[in-house]
Amino acid sequence: MRILISADMEGATGVTHASDVIPGTEQWHRFRPIFTGDVNACVAGLFDGGATGVLVNEAHSSQRNLLLEQLDPRARMLTGRHKPLSMMQGIESEVDGVVLLGYHAGAGEDGVLAHTYLENSITGVFLDGVPASEGRLNAALAAEHGVPVLVVTGDDRTCADATEYAPTAERVAVKECVSRYAAICAPPSVTAKQIADASKAAMAIAGRVAKSVAPHRIEVEFDATHLAHAAAVIPTVELVDTRRIGFDAESMTEAMKAFKIVTAIAGGAVVEEYG
Ligand SMILES: [Zn+2]
Secondary structure (H helix, E strand, O other), X not given: OEEEEEEOOOOOOOOOOHHHHXXXXXXXXXXXXXXXXXXXXXXXXXXXXXXXXXXXEEOOOOOOOOOHHHOOOOEEEEOOOOOOOHHHOOOOOOOOEEEEEOXXXXXXXXXXXXXXXXXXXXXXXXXXXXXOXXXXXXXXXXXXXXXXXXXEEEEHHHHHHHHHHOOOOEEEEEEEEEEOOXXXXXXXXXXXXXXXXXXXXXXXXXOOOOOOOOOEEEXXXXXXXXXXXXXXXXOOOEEEEOOEEEEEEOOHHXXXXXXXXXXXXXXXXXOOOOO
């Protein structure tokens, strides 16, 4: 039983502010070991539940946030950027389950550091007409590869979101959202046990399921017209409204690759100060 952990940082224990997750800041340095602690708690629980191998894929920003030197020696870590499947690299390697750790609510939703891919600029992402967080998008990708979502951790809004896209997954709310930049947080000593217990229990549903490859449509709404126009330059991407683009793809894998291009082009078109 080999398990993949997709590790994002906004939903880690104690994280509430942008500076907590922006590489190089003092607070980011402070949260690196705490984030690594969440991952280690998950790894321990998964092995207790019967996992034989765990790959941790860094999924936040530069994708160089976790402390390898503090990682549980039974796990391996995929660190660094420019991976075809980005946050979900490793899902294609016939794993038996995936954990979405440190996740957060989607763009335009209530939740600590809520966003979808771009921290600002994107006001909503829609997968087949349904508002989609990174969790929902990545769960659809996991389903396409026949991999069940075992555990989702993040704030309480992240967990509420996960009840819809991964109803059989264990959920751990490590903090209670008060605003986009405030939360009531439990200390790492408490959340570690919760994450470990949930991860152990979730191994009961580990195991590959039938792959469900199907066409998907993604639409993205931006906060400014020029971002939609910039993204609409991409072949297959169409402008569907003044601030909204959409595209169809034959599979979720192809949809996510196209989505990655859309966010890269739009992100590059953002003008500092004016957006
Ligand atoms: Zn994220």
